[in-house]
Amino acid sequence: MFCNQCEQTARGEACCTIGVCGKNEEVAGLQDALIHALQGIAHLAVAARGADIIDQDLDTFVMGGIFTTLTNVDFDPQRLAKLIHQTVERRAAFAQRLTEAGVEIPQNHPSINFAPASDCELLVEQGKQLKLVETLDSDPDIRSLKQILLYGIKGIAAYGDHAAKFGKVDTDVCSFIYDGLVALGAEGLSLEDCVAAAMKAGEINLRAMEILDEGNTGRFGHPVPTSVPLGHRKNKCILITGHDLTHLELLLKQTEGKGIDVYTHGEMLPCHGYPELKKYDHFIGHFGTAWHNQRLEFGDFPGPILFTTNCIQKPGPHYADRVFTTGLVGWPGIKHVEENDFSEVVAKALEMEGYQEDSENGSVMVGFARNAVMGVADNVIEAVKAGDIKHFFLVGGCDGSNGGRDYYSEFVAKTPKDSVVLTLACGKFRFFNQELGDIGGIPRLLDIGQCNDAYSAIQIAVALSKAFDCGVNELPLSMVLSWYEQKAVSILLTLLYLGIKDIRLGPTLPAFITPKVLDFLVENFNIQPITTPEKDLEALLAS
Template sequence: MFCFQCEQTAKGEGCTKIGVCGKQPEVAALQDLLIHATKGIAQVAVEGTKVGVSDPAVNQFACEAIFSTLTNVDFDPARFVTLIDEAVKHREALKAKVQAAGGSAAFADGPATFTPAGDQAGLVAQGEKVGIQADPSVNPDIRSLRELIVYGIKGLAAYADHARILGQEDESVYAYIYEGLAATLDDTLGADEYVGLALKCGEVNLKAMELLDAGNTGTYGHPVPTAVPLGAKKGKAILVSGHDLKDLETILKQTEGKGINVYTHGEMLPCHGYPELKKYGHFYGHYGTAWQNQAKEFAAFPGAIVMTTNCIQKPRETYQDNIFTTGLVGWPGVTHIADKDFTPAIERAMALPGFTKDVPGKQVMVGFARNAVMGVAPQVIEAVKNKAIRHFFLVGGCDGAKPGRDYYTEFVEKVPEDCVVLTLACGKFRFFDKDLGDIGGIPRLLDIGQCNDAHSAIQIAVALANAFECGVNDLPLSMILSWYEQKACVILLSLLHLGIKDIRLGPSLPAFITPNVLDVLVKNFNIMPIGTAEGDLKAILG
């Protein structure tokens, strides 16, 4: 086993015995083999584009297969066995279509001709031969860039899958996924070509996030500023975690009138700002914080729990019967709801005690996506011009358990009172419930949304740059980012594609980035690791 795709990888180098995330060696091997098999699909799909062949079923499968290998998504080896088998069937069906259209389907030995073993043990053995370190002759910098592209594509595939679920697709997204995956097999490409492909991944991800934004806002309306209670209401309860808005809507519909209150957890918090979700009277509040605290928080939750996308951890025995997975999420022994009929979770919620009394708590504000912020743009611009607002800080990204993440809490606490903090993704749970006050009625802490709502943050920055007739890098705006998994990787690539410089990244830099590749990023974008909160603020503000 060797895996170093997440920020918390063992010793900052790589997990070799068991994943810090809880991934077992056999699952790691099966994930490697699934990526290998999906690269075979990509090779065939690239040939297909030359003769106008594209298969929607293959496109959907490829994104789902790739998404399932993200950190903290699927830990069930049996599901990967099925996915690998399906990958080969899709590849062969696509080959036939390409050949029928006059394209080439002749490939040398490799992913496009790979034949899977007949059982799980055999697949694991095959996976061990195609992992990250399978070919020791590959130049470390080339390997680093290839993995950067693969991890970027993992994040891109996740956003593309979220968007497709809401009816938003674009052929250019799938075309790049195939181009990028196939390119990681091309020994004729050098570092410059791979850097270009990595930045292109960021460019295409902007399209994917735009599609997802259109899906979210087109279906559920533009988020509006909304106060969300952090306490609890007496009654039966279901907790929804992950990222998927449609799953949440389905659960709200299926629980309507049953006396069950629905709560969000983790990155589902921003859902309270969407008009078509907040209209449900039993959609009550938010429970808990970020994904890494779920073992303690889920054990204390007196109802059923549904995991909709990534971020699952090994369930404790105390609540294993109360937790359910759906979509691409999986854990061995946990009930999986494949058909979106959440009756098992609803019945479990009814059987559990729920909250026996009202639990008072704070409220937090959500719903400051681009529509809401740009609605008060004149006030914001005027506040900057008259120096009431000195600087904006985008402090967001993934949260995690690794020491050093208290930096983000301290940073926000020390941000001067004439500065505004924008935040998104689960990194905000380090400070989301702090009262920072306001500047002329503009809250100093603005929750833009989920990690994919980086699209909103970018649109806000572009609109401000246009208003001040300057480039984004000339704005009084600094990005202080935390990362954990592959969605964060692709968002970073999007920011780099846009030419955004001086990003501070932490709590540590990616283990898969070699010193030479890091040097390229530093020279071109002045990307840097976080330091101390006080030191970084002084360097930024002077």
């Protein structure tokens, strides 16, 4: 196998035997075969769009298929093999439809006629033989940029899949995904071509996040500042993790009146700020910290655990019998339940003892998305003009277990008392319970939401730049980001598309970026790796 798509890749180069995430050679081969099969659909879809033929159901299927290959989503070979065969069946049906409509079927890529083996072991070998990353291009710099494009597409597809749960499927988003998948196999692309494609990915990801935001806020309302207990109460309980708000809503509805409390884990924490979710009396609080601590923490939760999206690790034997997956998530031997029927999860909760006593463990604040922050914009602007707020820091991103990530907790702790820290995504679990106080009633630590809510952070920055009649790069705003997987790549591309400069990125730079590509990013956007909290704070405050 060869995989270097996440920050924790082995030796900072690539995982070649087993993934740090737990992915083995079998799963890696199947994921590559799945991307290859989806490229076949992409070639047909590009031809179809030329004839004004759009299949929204197929678009949704493709986004889900791509999302499945993200880090820590699906580790189940049987589910992956089934999805590959479904992809090829859909490709064949779509090709037949195009033929009947008089559209010429392209034959310019092997994926168009890819025939997967019926035997899973043989299918794994097919995937290995593809050498998906190594064969992107013989030029290492072009290959690097194509990898950036591929991982950007994966992030875009993740947001697009979430948005599709609300019936929001954007034609431009899907068209770019198809164009991008086709471009991965194109020969003779220049550096300029690949850079343009990466910048376009940033633009399209902004749209994907926008329609997801419309879906979330349209159904559940705009988040409001909310105190979330970190303790628990005596009762039966269920823990839900991942990112999917629609799954959380279904679980809350299906547990209502059954004497079961629902707790969030990981990126589900910001869900407590949504008015239409807050109204459930049994939506109690939050358990645990970041996703990578689950094997240490889940044994202490006395109820079933439901995974809704990426971030699953190999379940420990002491709690594996009460783990359930749904949607795109899968792990061999773990019970998978349908997305709209959590009855087995509910039954398991009723069977278990649950919490036997109440416990207080403090609380944290969430709900400072763009509406909440803009609601006090006048106060914020006045505080800046009065000199009470001198700097804003956006500190967030994807967390991970490798060394160097204590940097972010130290950085936040050392930010000046006349500064405000905006945060989002699971990177905040390095410091989410720090007591930073407030400035004139404005909390110094503002949780904007999930990584999916990066759109909100961008809108806050844009609104502040308009209020101060300057560009975003002229604001007293610094971005210090951590990254782990492919959604972080797509968000970074969006920030670059918007022209945002001087981003500090860590804890390490992506292994798939060559020195020449890095030089381009430094020269054009002044992206810099993090150093130490003290040095970076000094430099950022001086700029």
